[in-house]
Amino acid sequence: MYAKSNPSDARANNRRLLFRLLFPDRQLSRADLCKETGLSRATATDVTGEMIDDGLLRELGSGRRDGRGKPGTLLAIDADVLRLVCVDLSRPYVMTGAVMDLRARIVERRERVLDDGDRVDLDDVLSLVGQMIRLAGSGLVGIGVAVPGVVSGAGRVISSSNLGWDDVELRDMLEGEFSLPVRVDNDANAALLADRFLGHGNPNCLLVQITRGIGASVLLNDEFVEGDDHAAGEIGHVVIDPAGPACTCGKRGCLETYVSAIALRDRIRRNPERRADILAEAGARLGSALAMPASLLNLHDIAVYGPPDIVGETLLGACGETVNSLSRNDYQSNIRVRRCELGDDATLRGQAVSVLREIVGRRGLSAAAASS
Ligand SMILES: [Zn+2]
Incomplete structure (x- = not known):
């Protein structure tokens, strides 16, 4: 229809x-x-x-x-009147809240250190959002939360192993509590929105996020690929070498065992003199894994988001060289592998972009803000 x-x-x-x-x-x-x-x-x-x-x-x-x-x-x-509140749950050991303006810039920021590693209670999220709303004062028009996990289009957190959540109706819960429009998104999607609309991104782009694990996000004609289970981009536990190291998921040789920031830092700590080799090998593994999706979708732009000690020239150079040497053919032009340059705030700022995409079409925003 x-x-x-x-x-x-x-x-x-x-x-x-x-x-x-x-x-x-x-x-x-x-x-x-x-x-x-x-x-x-x-x-x-x-x-x-x-x-x-x-x-x-x-x-x-x-x-x-x-x-x-x-x-x-x-x-x-107008960056002076209306405000958003965004929360980033993707970073280990800390939960970040921000009051943001309509240019997705941070006006106020607060961090809460998590007692239990990276487990987050829903009450902690509600409490941080409430605190940021009080800081924002008047003019609040929307709330966004970036979650490391699988999130449905309706803002339900289907699964987040990092946070220890399953089937959490986070958007409904926050809308019920605060009576404002809410967007809940996967953290890699948020980072990709920041890269696209605040950085140098393209309407067609694949972003790989190297943090605690590995996540990815694909934008085609400025729309996210969501997938049948809302899990597009969950590539961390795809086996790239069945004889590889044991993974926390029970399989062997998942991409995450080779390329996550935690695995790489651990390897570098044990062999600091091999640092460059370790990072180049990880870049080549990643490039090898990405050659197929990049060709399948005919993408020219791969952005990598992650901490600067891991995501630097060595890893990116090796990744670019491998992805191009494996996928080269007469039809596909050079694939550019680059660093997502927006720093630690990419996820928060991208989450603000997501909220803006949701609300700017609605009429009477400031009236709604005034009455909230
Ligand atoms: Zn695994």
Whole structure:
């Protein structure tokens, strides 16, 4: 069945389109926006007016003259009025909460050290979100949580072995508690959103996250590949060598036993003089594992996110060389393997992007914020 689009769908789409063009810090006139989107002047004026009233955009005064006509007023995303609260549960031993603006920048941040390694109680999450909401004050329009695990599109955490969670209706629980729109996403998806919309990412990209384990995320035409079980990208426990080391999952030679930050640091600690070899070997293993999905999807862009002591030139160089030598053919051009450069905050900032993608189409945001 095809859903018939109605005028309010079109309006929501136009709001998303205009927000995305200006995100995070472009300044464009209404005429520029029309030129880039093909929207009519009347529609652009109408929709931007509504977005200004909602606190999403603001006017900046006159832009440059292009030789004829009067200079147009520039529009930009308004980072002063509305706020988001995001929480990152993906880092071991610490839970991070942030108040963020509409450019996905961190305004306030708090960290809570976890007593029990990386196990997180739901009450701890609710309490941290509550604390950040109080810090945010007025103008709060959405909440985002990045989770290391398998998350359904409806924000249910199907499984997170790191957090020790199974079947947790996290989005519903947070929406019930705080009466605000909530997005819950896989942490690698959040990092990929940051890379795409705040970094140098492409609409088609594969991101590999090397942290406690290995996670991946695939963006095709700016949409995530979710998979039948919402588990696309869960490549850490795919066996790459059946004769390899024993893995915590019970199998042998999973990708994670070769390439996770924990496994590599352990190996380097035992043989510090072999550091470069260990990292190059890990890069080659990763490149070998990624040659097939990169060719299958004809991707040119692989971003690797992880700590700088592991994800550096040595690992990335070896990964790029291997993925290209294994997949080279007449049809596929060079695959670029690069570091995701957004640092420790990539997950939080990407989670904010996810919330923004969810809410900017909705009308009356600031009114909802004022009443919350
Ligand atoms: Zn395994």
